[in-house]
Amino acid sequence: MRYIKEILKNNKLWVLAYIGLGIFNAFMANYKTDYFQKVIDGLAAGTLTFAGVITYGLILLVNYCMNYLDNYPEKKLEYGIYLDFKLLSLRKISTIDYTEYQKIGTGKLVQRIENGSSAGRNVVFNFWLRLIRDLLPTIVFSVYFIWKIDKIITYILFVGYILIFIITNILLKFLYKIKEKILNSEELFNHFLVRGFMEMLVFRMSKQFPSEIKKTRSAKEDIVSSKVKMNMIHEAFFTIFALLVAMLDIGILFYAWKTKNLTVGSIVALIALIENAYTPIAIFNVLYVQYKLDKASYKRFEEFLDLKEDNQLRNGDAIHTDIGEISIKNLSFQYEERKIIDDLSLFIKRGQKIAFVGESGSGKSTVIKILLGLLKYNQGEIYLGDMELSGICLNNLYDRVSYISQDVPVFDGTIKENLVFEKNVSEEQMLDALKEVQLSHLVENLAEGLDTEIGEKGTCLSGGEKQRLAFARLWFENPELVVLDEATSAMDNLTEENVMKSVMLKMKDKTVIAIAHRLNSIAGFDRIILFREGKIVGQGTFEELLHTDSYFKELYNANVQ
Ligand SMILES: Nc1ncnc2c1ncn2[C@@H]1O[C@H](COP(=O)(O)OP(=O)(O)OP(=O)(O)O)[C@@H](O)[C@H]1O
Missing domain, CATH: 3.40.50.300 (P-loop containing nucleotide triphosphate hydrolases)
Structure with missing residues (x-):
């Protein structure tokens, strides 16, 4: 985590701006839906005013403009964090202990840095920052607005959350195994690729390229089939969530029809708010799974960053003599x-x-x-x-x-x-x-x-x-x-x-x-x-x-x- 902290510290101002904008936008998205309910109910009751419509228009305007502005810190951090991780690896090589350096294989290392940098970026940017600035505020604000409309539906919502966590944890176990396999195969694939590029003459003259290509192809098959499997499990999350939200929507309609407690505006707002409350959970689950898997790649990268340093490079006595003797x-x-x-x-x-x-x-x-x-x-x-x-x-x-x-x-x-x-x-x-x-x-x-x-x-x-x-x-x-x-x-x-x-x-x-x-x-x-x-x-x-x-x-x- 020390490297993640270092990168976050170096980008402190952008991180704060990104979090602030995220929380504001999450609030506006839910406030917009809540205000829309008032507009519809006002329309049905004949109480809607000109000022009410203009206010709703302004809310929409602010919401979309701020969403657009959000892209700036987002992209700055997304690209910057990824490249910062790569820079760390060059800095590492500049101070690494020579015996550790001798043990490193270029091909495997390049893949490890590539996987690790994008995993590090995902851990920081796609998981932690998104969780803090986007998912949590959206859940909190949408639950608050749902609570305002109907408390029973809020309880049902929580039961749904628990169900989703149970399903996620079962699927995670499968995903870990597959991810480990992918990482090994990717490193192997790159190992063959890089040694083929670098030692072209050795392999050509010894006529070993067909066997090298065969081994690389086999690593490729492993990567592709594991990645497809992983993707199918990821997509299963979204399908499960979509089904759950659909069931809740039907439940709300049924509940409204039975109790006659809800206005049309409330029903429309509730359906939109439930979407708001579940989408972040669906996204969170997928991100959480990805986070756990990324941590596996990142850990390998961190192992490289933690390799022994040559402390004598910068420490020690300054030379005050001719070293020729x-x-x-x-x-x-x-x-x-x-x-x-x-x-x-x-x-x-x-x-x-x-x-x-x-x-x-x-x-x-x-x-x-x-x-x-x-x-x-x-x-x-x-x-x-x-x-x-x-x-x-x-x-x-x-x-x-x-x-x-x-x-x-x-x-x-x-x-x-x-x-x-x-x-x-x-x-x-x-x-x-x-x-x-x-x-x-x-x-x-x-x-x-x-x-x-x-x-x-x-x-x-x-x-x-x-x-x-x-x-x-x-x-x-x-x-x-x-x-x-x-x-x-x-x-x-x-x-x-x-x-x-x-x-x-x-x-x-x-x-x-x-x-x-x-x-x-x-x-x-x-x-x-x-x-x-x-x-x-x-x-x-x-x-x-x-x-x-x-x-x-x-x-x-x-x-x-
Ligand atoms: N990283 C290493 N790990 C283990 N053994 C090593 C390593 N590097 C070198 N050796 C071994 O140390 C021994 C001495 O190697 P060194 O490179 O000093 O020999 P040299 O006399 O310079 O040989 P040459 O003339 O072939 O360059 C060799 O037997 C070599 O196999």
Whole structure:
């Protein structure tokens, strides 16, 4: 409920206006019907005056005008609340704990956010706000006006209410089960859909698309049949209510005929007021059922919003030292039961160029992620300058670190955005930076130049071009530590050599840590650290290791073959 409260608080004024207008309109709707009774009875008795007709006209005018005005806060809140929930999810991703983030599947998450945002909107807007501003006032005012006309009919009305609640609760039990099934099937459906879109080549080349489509179709069948079932149960509510109201209408006619107690105006008003009294109950029941079902979707969304945060992002000490000097002492790390880093110690001097080398899965990226504060360690110590990493505010750290990741290091945006994000930089400077990473030709040949969109995951660029674009960012940052996680893996040898030469010159005073599988690219580094099964098993310069370390020689020979 904390997120709902937050969204309501952010829209406080519109919420109050919407509730106020709703209560006023509910009163006017019933007052209009009550006044209509007086007009008809006045007409029958010959006592109707000109002023009475004009007053009735004015009541109608105010009623319709206010109903029209009601649309403004209604739509503002309806659309706004839905999108506010979606915004919450982006805010969540910006602060989520990295290990939690690793567990999230994009397809399922997108569906969960979609379902959760519309469910959250329904809970707030379609249920609570409608109940407070619309249904409850309409029921209260119509019951009041019915009570004024005839008390016995009011008692019968209440018996009807109880009957409806009993029926609703029986039907709800069926609906819960169906809704749970729909949510699971929808998440599954989206999971297949998104992985098909994102990994098109994997599925095409392995000829798995027919089986993927079959599984997606089966999820679709489940969703459709469950949704149809749910809709039929929902519609049954309205049919039951319509029958009940019809029975009451007949009852009133029968009662009026038998007792001769009611005037024509009263009969007309009663029939309209009963409609007013029951329609909100009918709507309430449907909304209540929907509310309960929406809460199930919303709960899943809230589970995502409640995932662990990385509190270190905003909290911790501000950095007062150069972080280029790094000291790791007896560091261990494990994923659940599995030890990945085992009692690792390492000292890096400021300005040194260090390469992490070792077989796949030996823990190189894990150490990098720990150094960047993404993964949290609880054994050992890491000092950046004289500050312990676990006490540092990470947003402060990220001002001093440049990181090029192993996965696609670019995002869906223009070349310019990928280069400088939102910084104000002249075109000339950007072109110069692109030249340094051998990318000038790319921009020169594009009609839109720096404003060219590179597509999701940079699909319009080659693997090596994406990496070079990420490298060019370094020309607009002023880091004390540069971390490169297999950042040149997709480049050809010659391009890699030239780009690394440029980068090393630019970063000559900075500490650089690079993970590399292609050993030639790090031949000029100050020190190479050899990783095996989460431990450091050797270190030295390229030449030293080549002559003294059999594991390094093995890696090197495999490289040059
Ligand atoms: N989220 C995770 N949950 C569990 N285990 C993980 C997770 N991420 C990585 N691992 C495991 O941790 C080990 C070390 O992975 P890491 O990415 O550090 O290796 P690496 O040396 O960088 O490998 P590569 O050179 O292939 O990138 C691997 O065995 C990997 O399976």
